[in-house]
Amino acid sequence: MLRVKWRFFSRFSADPLPMFNEDDEHDLADGVKPLRHAVAKADGLLIATPEYNHSFPGVLKNAIDWLSRGTDSVLAGKPMAVIGASTGSWGTRLAQAALRQVLTATEARVMPGPMLFVARASDRLGVDGQLHDPELTESLSALVAHLGDWITLHNFHGEPSPRLDPSMS
Numbered sequence: 001m002l003r004v005k006w007r008f009f010s011r012f013s014a015d016p017l018p019m020f021n022e023d024d025e026h027d028l029a030d031g032v033k034p035l036r037h038a039v040a041k042a043d044g045l046l047i048a049t050p051e052y053n054h055s056f057p058g059v060l061k062n063a064i065d066w067l068s069r070g071t072d073s074v075l076a077g078k079p080m081a082v083i084g085a086s087t088g089s090w091g092t093r094l095a096q097a098a099l100r101q102v103l104t105a106t107e108a109r110v111m112p113g114p115m116l117f118v119a120r121a122s123d124r125l126g127v128d129g130q131l132h133d134p135e136l137t138e139s140l141s142a143l144v145a146h147l148g149d150w151i152t153l154h155n156f157h158g159e160p161s162p163r164l165d166p167s168m169s
């Protein structure tokens, strides 16, 4: 079976992103272009979210709004997985559910499972930000392996997945 080779992960800061404004979307701010470009080029995405007030943070919604727009939405058809960690005992269940709902609107191909809800994150991640919990390390490795298969499945013919008929949305 064809396997995705993970060459590198890129991380972007949301700081340079202005608040989304439909009036500005045809003349993209400089802060938006690198993120759009990186997502367009990526084979797939792994979105990790905390939970803010039973949802995912507004900065992430803002980034999704910027990425989702235009005839060249860079999220439509993009294979991706969602994970999350919070200091509470529910481990971002509500944040991830809300995020999946929003990503459905973008026509992204969100992997249905396995899911990863990291509860009591402050006990499971070291102060250095590293994973020291073997069980969590194993779960995350398994999820990333599944995401590789999911990406392969959706790029099997080397073509981006077609957008759905907009008249049906």
Ligand SMILES: Cc1cc2nc3c(=O)[nH]c(=O)nc-3n(C[C@H](O)[C@H](O)[C@H](O)COP(=O)(O)O)c2cc1C
Binding pocket: 050, 051, 052, 053, 054, 055, 085, 086, 087, 088, 089, 090, 091, 092, 121
């Ligand atoms: C404004 C705010 C709201 C939060 N709401 C929740 C919540 O509803 N449920 C939860 O489990 N944790 C909640 N938390 C805790 C965050 O999930 C936790 O601090 C998270 O690990 C922080 O990640 P970050 O440093 O990447 O933002 C909240 C934190 C903040 C700052």
